[in-house]
Amino acid sequence: MIDIIRSIVQYFNYFILLYFLAIGSIYILLSFLSFYNLKRYLNNQAFKDLKDVFKLKKYKSISLIVPAYNEEAGIYTSILALLQLEYPEYKIIVVNDGSKDQTLNILKEKFDAVAVPYLPFDHIPTEKVNAVYICKNHKNLVIVDKQNGGKADAINVGINISDGDLIIVVDADSIIERDSLLKMSYPFVENENVIAVGGTVRIANGCQINKGYVTSVDLPKSWLAKFQVVEYIRAFMFGRNGFQIMDGILIISGAFSCFKRSELIKVNGFLKDCIGEDMEIIVRMHRLLRKENPKALISFIPDPVCWTEAPESTKILSRQRKRWQKGTIVSLMLHKQLLFNPRYRLLGMIVFPYFVFFEMFGPVIEAIGYIIFFISLIFGMVSLNFALVLLSAAILYGVVLSLLSVILEELTFRKYPRTLYLIELFVIAVLENFGYRQLTLWYRFIGSLEYFFGDRKWGHMEKKGFSS
Amino acid sequence: MATGYNFFILIALFILLIFAYFFMTCVLTIRLINHIRNKQQEKFISKWQDHIFGYLYSNLNPQELISRIPKNKYKYLFSYLRTFLFNLKGDDLDRLKQLITETSLREYFINKLNKHSRKKQVEAIYFLRFINTEEVVDLLVKTLKAPNELIFRTTVESLAYLSAYKNINLILDLSKKRKYLTKESILSMIIKFDQSICPILTKRLETEKSTDIILVIITLLWHFKYADALKNILNILFYSGNKDLIIESIRYLGEVENLDSVNALRFFLSHSKPEIRVAAIQAVGKIGDTSLEENIIIKILDPELEVKIEAAKTMYKFSNKSEYKLLEYANNPSGQIESIIAKRIIMEKRILEND
Numbered sequence: 001m002i003d004i005i006r007s008i009v010q011y012f013n014y015f016i017l018l019y020f021l022a023i024g025s026i027y028i029l030l031s032f033l034s035f036y037n038l039k040r041y042l043n044n045q046a047f048k049d050l051k052d053v054f055k056l057k058k059y060k061s062i063s064l065i066v067p068a069y070n071e072e073a074g075i076y077t078s079i080l081a082l083l084q085l086e087y088p089e090y091k092i093i094v095v096n097d098g099s100k101d102q103t104l105n106i107l108k109e110k111f112d113a114v115a116v117p118y119l120p121f122d123h124i125p126t127e128k129v130n131a132v133y134i135c136k137n138h139k140n141l142v143i144v145d146k147q148n149g150g151k152a153d154a155i156n157v158g159i160n161i162s163d164g165d166l167i168i169v170v171d172a173d174s175i176i177e178r179d180s181l182l183k184m185s186y187p188f189v190e191n192e193n194v195i196a197v198g199g200t201v202r203i204a205n206g207c208q209i210n211k212g213y214v215t216s217v218d219l220p221k222s223w224l225a226k227f228q229v230v231e232y233i234r235a236f237m238f239g240r241n242g243f244q245i246m247d248g249i250l251i252i253s254g255a256f257s258c259f260k261r262s263e264l265i266k267v268n269g270f271l272k273d274c275i276g277e278d279m280e281i282i283v284r285m286h287r288l289l290r291k292e293n294p295k296a297l298i299s300f301i302p303d304p305v306c307w308t309e310a311p312e313s314t315k316i317l318s319r320q321r322k323r324w325q326k327g328t329i330v331s332l333m334l335h336k337q338l339l340f341n342p343r344y345r346l347l348g349m350i351v352f353p354y355f356v357f358f359e360m361f362g363p364v365i366e367a368i369g370y371i372i373f374f375i376s377l378i379f380g381m382v383s384l385n386f387a388l389v390l391l392s393a394a395i396l397y398g399v400v401l402s403l404l405s406v407i408l409e410e411l412t413f414r415k416y417p418r419t420l421y422l423i424e425l426f427v428i429a430v431l432e433n434f435g436y437r438q439l440t441l442w443y444r445f446i447g448s449l450e451y452f453f454g455d456r457k458w459g460h461m462e463k464k465g466f467s468s
Numbered sequence: 469m470a471t472g473y474n475f476f477i478l479i480a481l482f483i484l485l486i487f488a489y490f491f492m493t494c495v496l497t498i499r500l501i502n503h504i505r506n507k508q509q510e511k512f513i514s515k516w517q518d519h520i521f522g523y524l525y526s527n528l529n530p531q532e533l534i535s536r537i538p539k540n541k542y543k544y545l546f547s548y549l550r551t552f553l554f555n556l557k558g559d560d561l562d563r564l565k566q567l568i569t570e571t572s573l574r575e576y577f578i579n580k581l582n583k584h585s586r587k588k589q590v591e592a593i594y595f596l597r598f599i600n601t602e603e604v605v606d607l608l609v610k611t612l613k614a615p616n617e618l619i620f621r622t623t624v625e626s627l628a629y630l631s632a633y634k635n636i637n638l639i640l641d642l643s644k645k646r647k648y649l650t651k652e653s654i655l656s657m658i659i660k661f662d663q664s665i666c667p668i669l670t671k672r673l674e675t676e677k678s679t680d681i682i683l684v685i686i687t688l689l690w691h692f693k694y695a696d697a698l699k700n701i702l703n704i705l706f707y708s709g710n711k712d713l714i715i716e717s718i719r720y721l722g723e724v725e726n727l728d729s730v731n732a733l734r735f736f737l738s739h740s741k742p743e744i745r746v747a748a749i750q751a752v753g754k755i756g757d758t759s760l761e762e763n764i765i766i767k768i769l770d771p772e773l774e775v776k777i778e779a780a781k782t783m784y785k786f787s788n789k790s791e792y793k794l795l796e797y798a799n800n801p802s803g804q805i806e807s808i809i810a811k812r813i814i815m816e817k818r819i820l821e822n823d
Contacts, residue, residue, distance in 0.1 A: 043587060047594050047622055049554065114819055117812040120805070121773060139820050192652040389477045396484040403491040410495045414502070422499055426492055 016369035030242030065158030081212020098148030152270035198252030199305035248351030254278030256306035276327015325447030363444035402429035597626035628660035722751030
């Protein structure tokens with residue numbers, strides 16, 4: 001019996017070893033693809049003038065939807081900043097999702113809002129709209145007050161009310177670069193098959209912010225936020241850039257995303273009460289719209305266009321990561337038809353399976369792997385030397401990948417101008433492998449367990465807000 | 469586990485360490501190179517800025533200035549020139565262009581066209597757009613055949629800048645053959661030409677088979693408000709069953725006020741597809757022909773909400789009668805949808821007009 005257990009454990013250890021090798025190799029491959037994609041993107045940008053879009057009247061009108069729930073602390077500054085974006089024709093639709101604080105009153109008062117009759121567009125069914133306001137001092141600002149129904153429902157109300165060719169969804173507490181609308185809309189101007197575009201999100205903690213804009217990029221003081229800086233660089237530089245080459249963008253950050261309005265209506269908008277609605281909509285768009293138009297494309301621009309606040313406490317980080325993990329599982333389970341489906345080409349045959357095996361089951365496999373590995377170490381099933389060497393290799397692999405992403409950042413956007421920051425990024429890239437990665441893995445593991453054993457709640461995200 | 473694995477993993481560990489060290493060195497080297505480059509650029513500007521500005525406002529021979537600048541500083545010169553070539557206008561721009569057109573830089577760029585590096589080729593194509601000679605146009609036309617997307621796109625833009633409109637048919641033919649080019653990307657290149665292309669495009673409408681290219685052409689004709697294409701557009705409008713073509717053609721009609729276009733719009737206001745009715749109402753609003761007043765007023769009773777709203781928007785200030793009718797709907801206390809729409813449109817327009 002003991003022999004059987006011993007051999008099972010050993011085979012499982014081999015499996016874990018193979019798993020780590022596979023995931024590491026995929027990351028290395030993704031890094032090469034990302035490098036190619038970034039080079040291509042930057043070469044294309046070198047002789048392009050985004051403001052051509054203005055001159056030639058070929059721009060797409062944009063409706064910027066800002067779902068807001070209990071955002072009284074920063075809503076005024078955020079909307080003021082959004083009103084100053086560079087774009088010829090855009091409308092901001094702030095959807096107050098039944099906030100319990102003063103969000104609506106602040107908006108009404110500060111922007112001189114006047115109630116107008118609500119035109120009952122019902123492209124997508126939503127919770128009841130209480131009132132619609134337009135603003136005397138800002139022609140392109142519309143405020144909508146509705147009954148609470150969650151973020152997805154608030155966005156859907158915005159879609160119903162909007163009339164732009166493009167819809168951009170932006171979190172009320174995100175900080176948007178001034179030319180981000182131009183950058184996000186350009187792929188649609190160049191290719192009618194583009195149905196959605198995502199941009200790179202960066203961590204704003206520690207940065208200097210003035211009147212709703214990032215004026216100086218600095219690293220955060222909190223170590224937890226510092227780790228997330230490297231983590232975000234890695235996720236956006238590697239993951240999304242690499243998958244872009246395979247037409248396999250499966251997730252666009254909910255903090256800032258752009259869609260063709262007509263296509264959003266076709267898929268019936270965002271899924272209400274869904275955890276991770278930002279990923280779900282993208283997977284659904286792939287599934288439904290690529291059936292109709294195989295050339296339909298979800299694109300990604302590597303330019304950092306949006307800055308967001310990262311959690312600085314483990315309590316909030318754990319909620320966030322559990323929610324993300326649950327969101328990933330929901331999105332993949334709801335659209336499992338994509339798995340190994342040749343109709344969706346590389347997306348169905350490579351990207352979706354990658355997400356299922358490494359993103360959905362990954363935390364469970366890795367966590368069990370760690371546990372069994374330590375058990376087998378305790379019971380002498382593997383030698384201490386072997387264990388130490390294997391652990392060092394796994395950690396060093398992580399270090400190499402993080403360093404690679406810092407290289408890509410340095411080769412492309414160089415958002416962290418001070419050399420001291422660069423050295424600090426190196427240190428973070430090394431240190432995050434000793435504890436931080438394992439911590440987020442643990443949260444994701446718990447998130448998976450919670451999902452499969454019943455708790456599928458959203459989890460509340462507390463944010464400190466940015467001081468200007 | 470066997471010790472062989474330990475050895476294997478130790479080797480892997482060693483390789484990874486080397487990689488980590490290598491990557492860190494790479495990043496620091498890149499940072500250093502960029503730092504040096506920026507410093508060189510700053511040095512170049514501080515040294516040459518006054519000379520270049522002095523040249524702009526003097527009679528200095530452009531070749532004299534160029535010959536003073538060492539060749540290894542050209543990349544800084546080009547990046548500096550690009551900013552000004554984009555922002556300057558009038559005589560200043562012409563004088564700046566002479567630095568490219570009347571100096572050895574001209575040969576320099578022509579030679580660069582044959583380089584293997586795509587980046588250098590693209591740079592050369594970009595700067596050649598400032599040299600308006602037959603030789604350059606011919607060279608650029610030859611470059612159009614290059615398979616690379618970026619080279620093709622930059623070449624078309626340079627030809628547009630040079631107003632080489634006679635090549636428009638060739639550009640469209642080549643665009644059709646390139647799988648990576650979509651309707652929107654073709655449009656975004658060709659729209660950089662001026663309206664001299666319109667007669668050629670109008671002629672092409674008679675024979676063109678590709679729906680995408682027809683759509684591109686109609687959009688361009690709309691963009692340039694080219695009235696002489698009306699007959700061809702009406703032909704497409706009445707003989708094409710394609711919804712996109714119909715909508716694009718109707719949009720064109722909104723820019724060309726003519727009895728034929730008014731009659732066509734009257735017909736399409738009653739089309740079975742709501743998107744087409746919306747487009748027709750918008751076009752009527754644009755040309756503002758009051759003979760269609762009744763046709764617009766009745767559209768507020770259309771079964772589709774989008775059509776009703778578009779009709780209400782157009783009724784506002786379209787004519788006295790239509791505005792009066794809109795007010796009548798707004799004052800109707802019945803709570804009918806037409807009344808809500810009318811109230812909303814009037815309020816919105818008045819609030820925004822008072823702003």
